[in-house]
Amino acid sequence: MTNFAIRTENLAKIYGHGRKAIRAVDGLALNVPEGSIYGLLGRNSSGKTTTIRMAMGLARPTSGSIEVLGLNPWPDPSRVEMLRQVAFVPEDKANIGLTVRKVLALNRSFYPDTWSDALARKVVDRLELPLDTSFIKLSLGNKTKSALASAIAQRSRLLILDEPTTGLDPVALDALLRLLVEDCTADGRTIFLSTHQLAEIEQIADHIGIMDRGKLLIEGPLDDIRASFRRVTVTGANLPARGPQILSARRDAHATQYILRASPEAFTTELTRNGATIVDSEPLSLSEIFLALCRREEGTQEEAA
Amino acid sequence: MSGGLIVFLEIIAPLVILIIYGRIKIVRARRKAEAEETSVVAPMLPFNPRTEPTPGPLLRPFSTPQRAYLRQQIALGKACFYMLAYVCIVIFTSGLLPPYVNRDGTVLPFAERVWYSYLEHAAVAEIVIVIFMLVAAMIALGGLTNGAPAIFNRTRPLTRSFLFWARVVPAIVAILASLAVGIVASVVLLLIFYGPVWLHLHDAATVGPFLSRARYWILAHGLLQASAPRIFLSLATTALLIFSAAAVFVSQPFWSSGKRRMTPLVTFLSIFVGLSAARMIRHADLPSFSRWSDVLFVYATVGPPPPYTYVLVPILASTALLLIAQFCVARKEL
Numbered sequence: 001m002t003n004f005a006i007r008t009e010n011l012a013k014i015y016g017h018g019r020k021a022i023r024a025v026d027g028l029a030l031n032v033p034e035g036s037i038y039g040l041l042g043r044n045s046s047g048k049t050t051t052i053r054m055a056m057g058l059a060r061p062t063s064g065s066i067e068v069l070g071l072n073p074w075p076d077p078s079r080v081e082m083l084r085q086v087a088f089v090p091e092d093k094a095n096i097g098l099t100v101r102k103v104l105a106l107n108r109s110f111y112p113d114t115w116s117d118a119l120a121r122k123v124v125d126r127l128e129l130p131l132d133t134s135f136i137k138l139s140l141g142n143k144t145k146s147a148l149a150s151a152i153a154q155r156s157r158l159l160i161l162d163e164p165t166t167g168l169d170p171v172a173l174d175a176l177l178r179l180l181v182e183d184c185t186a187d188g189r190t191i192f193l194s195t196h197q198l199a200e201i202e203q204i205a206d207h208i209g210i211m212d213r214g215k216l217l218i219e220g221p222l223d224d225i226r227a228s229f230r231r232v233t234v235t236g237a238n239l240p241a242r243g244p245q246i247l248s249a250r251r252d253a254h255a256t257q258y259i260l261r262a263s264p265e266a267f268t269t270e271l272t273r274n275g276a277t278i279v280d281s282e283p284l285s286l287s288e289i290f291l292a293l294c295r296r297e298e299g300t301q302e303e304a305a
Numbered sequence: 306m307s308g309g310l311i312v313f314l315e316i317i318a319p320l321v322i323l324i325i326y327g328r329i330k331i332v333r334a335r336r337k338a339e340a341e342e343t344s345v346v347a348p349m350l351p352f353n354p355r356t357e358p359t360p361g362p363l364l365r366p367f368s369t370p371q372r373a374y375l376r377q378q379i380a381l382g383k384a385c386f387y388m389l390a391y392v393c394i395v396i397f398t399s400g401l402l403p404p405y406v407n408r409d410g411t412v413l414p415f416a417e418r419v420w421y422s423y424l425e426h427a428a429v430a431e432i433v434i435v436i437f438m439l440v441a442a443m444i445a446l447g448g449l450t451n452g453a454p455a456i457f458n459r460t461r462p463l464t465r466s467f468l469f470w471a472r473v474v475p476a477i478v479a480i481l482a483s484l485a486v487g488i489v490a491s492v493v494l495l496l497i498f499y500g501p502v503w504l505h506l507h508d509a510a511t512v513g514p515f516l517s518r519a520r521y522w523i524l525a526h527g528l529l530q531a532s533a534p535r536i537f538l539s540l541a542t543t544a545l546l547i548f549s550a551a552a553v554f555v556s557q558p559f560w561s562s563g564k565r566r567m568t569p570l571v572t573f574l575s576i577f578v579g580l581s582a583a584r585m586i587r588h589a590d591l592p593s594f595s596r597w598s599d600v601l602f603v604y605a606t607v608g609p610p611p612p613y614t615y616v617l618v619p620i621l622a623s624t625a626l627l628l629i630a631q632f633c634v635a636r637k638e639l
């Protein structure tokens with residue numbers, strides 16, 4: 001049986017009342033397996049940060065449920081028990097007005113059982129983090145690195161990172177990805193991160209979820225998701241424009257290009273049986289899958305409106 | 306030089322010193338940075354944190370994370386204490402300045418003049434206390450309700466009630482301690498410069514015939530009935546009450562990071578409310594307000610004091626307000 005680091009059921013968060021109500025998260029069913037590197041992807045205002053806030057006990061769900069490491073993150077004392085086992089890098093990387101050295105020393109005191117000085121030194125070294133520069137003088141990238149160093153050195157069971165790449169240059173980003181894979185997934189520990197950096201997340205994540213407008217569009221192991229999407233170019237007469245597997249269909253002068261999801265092989269077999277010719281069939285990158293799903297959702301919403 | 310100008314200079318002097326000190330620090334840092342650019346850069350010291358110092362008897366019952374948080378709050382409380390203690394000393398001793406002592410001429414005997422001026426300034430301090438308590442509540446609870454510090458604190462493994470009381474208790478202790486220091490310092494200065502004047506107050510019946518009606522009224526109805534211990538006790542209970550009310554105010558949802566546009570408006574409103582409250586306290590001797598000022602143990606003018614039994618009212622009201630603030634902070638979302 002799979003254990004889940006984070007699990008939500010029909011989770012919803014509504015801000016405001018009446019006509020001004022905003023459904024930031026809408027019926028979310030998220031399953032983050034323990035020991036995975038889970039990337040939560042989504043556009044701006046898709047509900048990623050709100051979901052993370054609910055997971056960290058900073059916001060209360062309007063309805064539905066959320067469990068982090070099997071614990072309810074809102075009420076005390078289960079919230080405290082959960083926070084003992086979770087490291088967190090928030091979206092707002094502004095720290096508490098101290099030098100990096102002092103932030104690390106302070107955070108060390110909060111997690112005496114799991115904190116590693118050696119790992120803190122390693123992260124500081126790898127990310128080339130200035131320890132004694134005053135907070136005001138730190139660049140955005142260094143503020144991000146400071147928050148990351150603090151969280152990684154905690155060696156918690158679950159590491160929640162909200163936009164952890166803000167302000168990082170490519171070298172620092174590469175160093176961070178290596179650190180996450182090498183030092184944060186040992187002993188069945190879980191990384192849950194939300195990001196816009198699709199190319200980078202594709203390198204390290206083994207599970208992904210894509211959110212848009214508060215809803216989860218797709219979730220699962222990255223390899224399974226990649227395998228279930230294909231771009232197929234077809235020629236022939238009477239080709240279908242809609243169908244359960246068709247995410248999008250674009251007709252050119254000579255051929256039709258489909259983006260397909262879920263059993264694309266069955267769809268192409270059916271087309272071939274009806275006399276169509278498959279000109280080309282290729283897998284999609286994560287970025288292409290993301291765009292196709294978001295555009296489809298946008299179209300569905302517009303049709304509904 | 307007028308008394309008002311002296312008090313003003315006393316209050317702004319530390320600010321001017323801090324600004325000059327900050328400027329000197331910046332210039333020195335710039336020179337150091339320039340010197341480092343031309344020399345070999347010293348290697349950064351590695352991260353080798355000191356082990357936690359042995360906790361004292363006060364901190365021993367708490368867990369390591371709790372102690373870490375408490376040490377932070379105690380440091381913040383100390384900073385508040387130094388600032389408030391200085392302000393209290395300035396305000397309580399301002400009544401001892403000769404321009405204030407002799408403000409109304411020399412109709413009253415010397416001992417009465419000194420004692421009246423001293424008590425009047427101590428009583429008027431309630432107005433300043435209102436403003437400082439608003440600021441103190443914002444500083445104390447801002448770290449749980451606003452921005453990055455609130456997110457940091459509320460994602461550490463500490464219960465919400467601990468997060469709240471560990472901020473509020475050091476703040477209250479700092480407020481009460483600074484008042485006590487201000488009172489003790491002012492009494493010491495009073496003794497040094499004027500001696501125990503309260504032992505030399507004349508009987509109103511004896512002195513009365515030689516005084517104008519207004520002066521007689523001050524003496525008979527004000528000074529001789531005034532109670533110094535109750536003025537100081539009232540300062541403490543009023544400070545506690547204002548701090549608790551401001552804590553409830555700061556913990557409301559509109560004071561949130563998600564509505565930053567509202568913050569300047571809310572800050573302005575809070576200052577306005579604070580000043581209005583201060584004005585009400587200043588005129589607490591008005592008949593319509595005097596009953597309420599008695600019940601709340603507000604004693605802001607030299608005159609008949611409120612009964613001691615009412616001291617429990619602001620203490621109980623403050624406790625209730627702080628419990629409400631704790632409830633609101635615990636429910637507040639970030």
